[in-house]
Amino acid sequence: MQYAPGVIEQKWQKVWRESEAFEPSCDRTKPKKYILSMFPYPSGRIHMGHVRNYTIGDALARWYRQQGFNVLHPIGWDSFGLPAENAAIKHGIHPRQWTYDNIDYMRKELASMGLSFSRKREFATSDPIYTKWEQELFIQMWEKGLVYRKAGLLNWCDHCHTTLANEQVIDGRCWRCDNEIRLREMFQYYIRITDYAQELLDDLAKLEGHWPKQVLTMQENWIGKSSGLKFSFELTESSRAFVGGDFKEVEVFTTRADTIYGVTYAALAPEHPLVRHMVEAGLLETAREQILAMQRILAKDRGALEKEGVALGIHAIHPLTGEEIPLWVANFVITDYGSGAVMAVPAHDERDFAFAKKYNLPIRWVIRPTQGERDESKAFTDAGIMENSGEFDGMASDDAKEAIIAMFEERGLGKRVVNYKLRDWGISRQRYWGTPIPLIHCPHCGIVAEKRENLPVTLPDDVVIKGGESPLATHEAWRSVRCPTCGSAAQRESDTLDTFVESSWYQFRYTCEPDRYEEHPFGRDDVAYWMPVDQYIGGIEHAILHLLYARFFSKVLRDLGYSHIDEPFANLLTQGMVLKDGTKMSKSKGNVVDPDDIISRYGADTARLFILFAAPPAQELEWNDSAVEGSYRFLARFADRSSKARPCVSKPIIDQARLSKPEQEARKKVYEALAKASQVYEKSFAFNTLIAACMEALNTLNGQDNPDIWSEAYWILTAILEPIVPHICHEIADNLFGRVNFGPQEIDEAALRSDTVMLGVTVNGKRRGEIEVAVDASQAEILAAAKAEVAKWLERGTLVKEIVVPGKLVNLVVKEG
Ligand code: ANZ
Numbered sequence: 001m002q003y004a005p006g007v008i009e010q011k012w013q014k015v016w017r018e019s020e021a022f023e024p025s026c027d028r029t030k031p032k033k034y035i036l037s038m039f040p041y042p043s044g045r046i047h048m049g050h051v052r053n054y055t056i057g058d059a060l061a062r063w064y065r066q067q068g069f070n071v072l073h074p075i076g077w078d079s080f081g082l083p084a085e086n087a088a089i090k091h092g093i094h095p096r097q098w099t100y101d102n103i104d105y106m107r108k109e110l111a112s113m114g115l116s117f118s119r120k121r122e123f124a125t126s127d128p129i130y131t132k133w134e135q136e137l138f139i140q141m142w143e144k145g146l147v148y149r150k151a152g153l154l155n156w157c158d159h160c161h162t163t164l165a166n167e168q169v170i171d172g173r174c175w176r177c178d179n180e181i182r183l184r185e186m187f188q189y190y191i192r193i194t195d196y197a198q199e200l201l202d203d204l205a206k207l208e209g210h211w212p213k214q215v216l217t218m219q220e221n222w223i224g225k226s227s228g229l230k231f232s233f234e235l236t237e238s239s240r241a242f243v244g245g246d247f248k249e250v251e252v253f254t255t256r257a258d259t260i261y262g263v264t265y266a267a268l269a270p271e272h273p274l275v276r277h278m279v280e281a282g283l284l285e286t287a288r289e290q291i292l293a294m295q296r297i298l299a300k301d302r303g304a305l306e307k308e309g310v311a312l313g314i315h316a317i318h319p320l321t322g323e324e325i326p327l328w329v330a331n332f333v334i335t336d337y338g339s340g341a342v343m344a345v346p347a348h349d350e351r352d353f354a355f356a357k358k359y360n361l362p363i364r365w366v367i368r369p370t371q372g373e374r375d376e377s378k379a380f381t382d383a384g385i386m387e388n389s390g391e392f393d394g395m396a397s398d399d400a401k402e403a404i405i406a407m408f409e410e411r412g413l414g415k416r417v418v419n420y421k422l423r424d425w426g427i428s429r430q431r432y433w434g435t436p437i438p439l440i441h442c443p444h445c446g447i448v449a450e451k452r453e454n455l456p457v458t459l460p461d462d463v464v465i466k467g468g469e470s471p472l473a474t475h476e477a478w479r480s481v482r483c484p485t486c487g488s489a490a491q492r493e494s495d496t497l498d499t500f501v502e503s504s505w506y507q508f509r510y511t512c513e514p515d516r517y518e519e520h521p522f523g524r525d526d527v528a529y530w531m532p533v534d535q536y537i538g539g540i541e542h543a544i545l546h547l548l549y550a551r552f553f554s555k556v557l558r559d560l561g562y563s564h565i566d567e568p569f570a571n572l573l574t575q576g577m578v579l580k581d582g583t584k585m586s587k588s589k590g591n592v593v594d595p596d597d598i599i600s601r602y603g604a605d606t607a608r609l610f611i612l613f614a615a616p617p618a619q620e621l622e623w624n625d626s627a628v629e630g631s632y633r634f635l636a637r638f639a640d641r642s643s644k645a646r647p648c649v650s651k652p653i654i655d656q657a658r659l660s661k662p663e664q665e666a667r668k669k670v671y672e673a674l675a676k677a678s679q680v681y682e683k684s685f686a687f688n689t690l691i692a693a694c695m696e697a698l699n700t701l702n703g704q705d706n707p708d709i710w711s712e713a714y715w716i717l718t719a720i721l722e723p724i725v726p727h728i729c730h731e732i733a734d735n736l737f738g739r740v741n742f743g744p745q746e747i748d749e750a751a752l753r754s755d756t757v758m759l760g761v762t763v764n765g766k767r768r769g770e771i772e773v774a775v776d777a778s779q780a781e782i783l784a785a786a787k788a789e790v791a792k793w794l795e796r797g798t799l800v801k802e803i804v805v806p807g808k809l810v811n812l813v814v815k816e817g
């Protein structure tokens with residue numbers, strides 16, 4: 001068979017399309033597998049990262065179909081978001097048109113890869129019907145009090161004219177346009193993800209062993225639970241008088257109550273209300289600019305900065321010692337964690353130490369090491385023995401921590417508290433191309449939800465997108481509505497939702513039967529059958545946000561009565577990046593390899609084979625042109641050698657005992673590859689090793705001319721390679737066997753059985769040789785062979801001991817002399 005990928009790939013893609021080969025069955029008595037690769041943003045063209053992501057998912061989906069599972073393997077488009085608007089500004093094309101044109105193009109690209117997606121379940125998150133259900137879910141969350149609105153300081157990009165989540169700010173700049181970010185006080189909607197902080201943390205345990213450890217750790221740190229003590233320092237009489245207003249005290253949060261006697265100052269965040277009050281009241285004349293500059297540094301960047309601060313010129317009273325301590329504003333304190341202020345203990349905290357050294361503040365040691373001397377050139381941050389701590393002296397510091405918290409609670413001075421780093425999720429965006437927030441501002445009723453029968457609230461088409469304020473905010477006709485409650489003239493909310501909301505529940509939407517799309521977002525029974533996703537595949541860059549939000553949404557949907565699912569993704573595979581010349585492929589570096597070029601030149605099967613052969617999926621993959629060539633040559637050889645096989649309608653039955661040695665060997669390689677297949681597809685995902693095993697089998701077959709052995713080999717190899725290189729396998733299997741569907745393949749144990757084993761031979765424990773003996777060889781035969789193998793080592797002395805470890809080695813002990 002001449003290998004002509006262009007012809008056979010088009011042929012089979014047509015067959016699959018016309019036979020709707022990849023639609024899941026409605027038979028819910030069948031065992032299921034839900035295989036999901038993260039859906040793409042319709043940026044315009046697919047890139048190699050997509051090729052990798054979707055090839056991995058496709059291989060698994062095709063494998064499980066072979067094994068008789070009902071497989072859901074859907075695709076869709078995460079189609080709201082900024083780039084569509086930027087394209088509108090740049091090219092004057094409407095975001096909707098830009099988006100849907102891109103989808104049409106990329107759908108063809110994905111189809112050209114031979115991916116086995118369900119076509120009927122494809123959707124875009126900007127489709128009005130998706131908007132409808134998202135708004136429905138949003139309103140239910142609003143009614144439940146899970147969504148609220150508050151004014152806050154937000155990261156604002158003057159170029160994109162939008163607020164950004166902290167994660168979208170990189171080194172103080174916008175992740176999209178690189179413009180410098182500033183803080184702006186604005187109203188914004190939030191979802192109470194913090195209500196679920198503890199559950200999100202606890203349930204990570206359920207994912208252990210199923211998700212990469214690294215992702216679990218990142219989520220754990222992001223949630224950032226810590227427990228400690230909250231208490232307040234009272235301002236001194238004169239400081240109160242100086243500050244004015246209502247300021248009487250400063251609350252702090254500490255995880256190290258055991259260090260309380262070592263406090264020598266307190267440090268406030270630059271945005272702390274007391275600090276802001278003093279700035280506004282003109283009490284900090286000279287330091288004003290410095291404090292404003294500190295406010296501009298993002299919370300997440302504050303830890304890494306050189307410590308810096310300003311003395312506020314006021315004092316507070318230590319609650320235990322009665323001592324007066326100075327108050328400072330410090331750049332390492334963040335406003336929305338704990339109380340936005342800290343008790344500073346330079347002796348036992350690195351940041352406080354650096355700060356104290358810089359500003360010559362006292363350092364008081366209150367914990368000494370259990371053993372050895374203390375190094376006073378740096379903070380001592382370990383646990384140890386209490387000193388200079390009144391009644392607690394001599395206690396282990398870990399015990400003292402508990403005792404001190406208990407004492408604070410007893411005396412009514414403070415409280416034991418748990419803190420999370422996780423913040424509520426700010427979901428409003430001042431942009432056009434997103435899901436409109438279905439709320440209405442009424443002068444009489446306040447903020448009310450749109451009526452259900454008016455959903456979806458869709459975007460108006462006639463907008464001018466110039467990159468200024470949100471086009472929705474200035475679209476009077478669209479904004480003016482009647483209040484759903486009292487009928488007064490009212491205004492629609494003009495913010496749209498963060499696109500991460502769409503991607504938080506799309507995995508549920510795929511489970512909805514397409515003929516019921518209008519009826520509900522998805523049915524309880526749909527979820528009961530299909531969820532959770534059995535295997536989720538995507539980039540590590542989603543380790544926190546998307547994966548945390550999607551986990552959170554599962555819990556919310558459960559609590560809204562939509563499902564019973566706690567965790568949406570039972571198993572997660574984070575695929576490595578595709579590199580060229582050691583760096584990530586990117587337009588700016590000019591090292592992009594276009595999948596279309598590779599596919600039109602070599603065919604999709606070559607692209608798929610290379611991508612799975614070049615590296616295990618979780619590792620980085622270095623692009624390599626000659627390895628692409630090599631993959632092509634293997635497929636051409638695979639096609640060519642198929643002529644050695646005899647056409648047949650079932651797998652030939654072969655008697656291993658009657659074969660020649662080389663024939664047995666060839667057969668063994670084929671069955672070794674088969675034995676590897678389920679292990680690879682279902683556990684290790686080390687596709688490279690499976691491909692290598694198939695290549696080796698083909699090599700070993702060369703030189704054989706028993707057509708039955710070739711037929712059997714092709715019967716098996718086309719099946720186990722079909723998930724990886726589907727077109728060529730279908731073509732060959734159809735030609736040789738008239739076979740369109742591949743079922744599970746049975747292993748012939750006789751073929752795998754080897755009649756010889758390799759044994760290592762050691763002399764005095766050192767490996768000196770290796771022998772091949774029959775599996776049923778006697779002790780005497782084994783020893784004879786071993787002694788012959790290492791004869792020259794035995795000449796050096798007298799053989800005093802002979803040990804045979806069956807199946808492994810022979811050890812001979814020689815006494816020299
Ligand atoms: C005194 C102290 C002494 C502290 C010591 C640590 C070591 P985690 O574990 O991350 O929760 N802290 C509290 N609020 C802060 C804020 N808004 N900005 C910056 N730092 C803040 O960290 C808790 C510790 O971080 C707290 O315990 C506090 O410093 C500081 F030897 O209190 B500690």
Ligand code: ZN
Pocket residue numbers: 442443444445446483484485486487488490
């Ligand atoms: Zn009203």
